[in-house]
Amino acid sequence: VIDVYYKAKSSTIVVKYVDKNNGNELISEKTIEGKVFEKYNLDNALEEIEGYTLVEKPENMTVEFAEEAKVYTFYYSKNTQVIVKYLEKDETLETDEDNILLEEIIIDGYVGKDYVTVNKNFETYNYEESSENTTGKMTEEIIIVKYYYSKIKYGIVEKHIDVKTEEILETKTYEVAVGETYKVNPREIEGYDLVDTMLPENAEGVVEDKPIEV
Numbered sequence: 001v002i003d004v005y006y007k008a009k010s011s012t013i014v015v016k017y018v019d020k021n022n023g024n025e026l027i028s029e030k031t032i033e034g035k036v037f038e039k040y041n042l043d044n045a046l047e048e049i050e051g052y053t054l055v056e057k058p059e060n061m062t063v064e065f066a067e068e069a070k071v072y073t074f075y076y077s078k079n080t081q082v083i084v085k086y087l088e089k090d091e092t093l094e095t096d097e098d099n100i101l102l103e104e105i106i107i108d109g110y111v112g113k114d115y116v117t118v119n120k121n122f123e124t125y126n127y128e129e130s131s132e133n134t135t136g137k138m139t140e141e142i143i144i145v146k147y148y149y150s151k152i153k154y155g156i157v158e159k160h161i162d163v164k165t166e167e168i169l170e171t172k173t174y175e176v177a178v179g180e181t182y183k184v185n186p187r188e189i190e191g192y193d194l195v196d197t198m199l200p201e202n203a204e205g206v207v208e209d210k211p212i213e214v
Contacts, residue, residue, distance in 0.1 A: 008035040011065040013072065015045040020055050020075040021111050021140075034065040042072055052076040053110040077110035082143045084117045089128050089148040101125065101149060113138045117145045124178040125149040151177035158184050163195050181206050 015030040026049050034040060042061045046054070056075035063070065083106055088099035101122055107115055116135045119127055128148045136143070153175040160170040169189055176182045183204035186194045 008037055009067060010034075011036050011067060012069045013040055013063065013065060014069055015042065016071065016073045017047055017049065018073050018075055019052075020077045026052060026076060036065050036067055038065045039063070040065065045072075046074065049076055051079050053079055055110065055112070077112050078140055079108070079110050080138050080140060080142060082107040082109070082115050082117065082138060082145060084145045084147070086120055086122070086147050086149070088125070089150050109138045111138055111140050115143075117147075119147055122149055124152050126152055151179075153177050156182055156184070160187055160189060162192070163198065178208065179206065 011034055013032045013034065015032065017026045017029070018024065019026055027047065030045050032040060032045065040063055042058060042063060046057070048054075053076060054074060055077045058072045058074075063072065083104050085100070085104045086102040088101055090099050102120065105117075107117070109115060114136070115138055119130070121127075126149060128150050130148065131144075131146045133143055134145055134147075156173070156176055158172040159168055161168055169192065170187060181204070184200075185203075186199070
């Protein structure tokens with residue numbers, strides 16, 4: 001009997017770390033050495049890369065060395081953010097510092113990830129409008145989403161009346177935002193004296209969630 005012995009050939013596995021969005025290699029590739037038919041778990045070659053999130057990896061993480069070198073790629077995407085602002089609408093839309101209703105919400109993610117933001121309800125405010133980017137995909141540049149609201153306003157009807165005939169001598173109507181104070185002052189009306197004993201109890205106060213007649 002003649003026994004002839006063989007040994008498995010040496011081989012390599014190459015692991016690459018690539019930006020999913022532009023194809024650039026983020027760190028140097030790794031070369032793992034082994035023998036043909038040996039198994040290798042790619043989890044051992046997985047790397048955390050600062051500022052990036054792993055978004056795609058080989059479907060089968062347990063691989064086998066072959067005669068020809070095999071290449072496996074981990075894909076990453078750059079980390080980014082969406083900032084959501086809830087603002088009172090005013091005449092100075094170019095600056096937000098004076099009209100913030102809620103601390104801004106930061107959504108962390110990575111380039112290419114879908115994002116969704118939501119409108120919120122605020123007591124004493126009505127929703128008015130928003131920027132056009134309330135949903136979408138994250139980009140390398142930070143996305144800022146803005147929701148705008150306006151204060152709810154109620155009418156104040158101010159009436160000045162002839163005490164004898166109940167004829168309305170003068171009327172004024174104006175709007176005041178909920179939560180703000182108002183004050184109705186007596187007027188000087190030609191030919192009339194103010195009846196001090198009949199001043200309305202609600203001549204001043206704070207606007208609530210209903211119209212006011214004084």
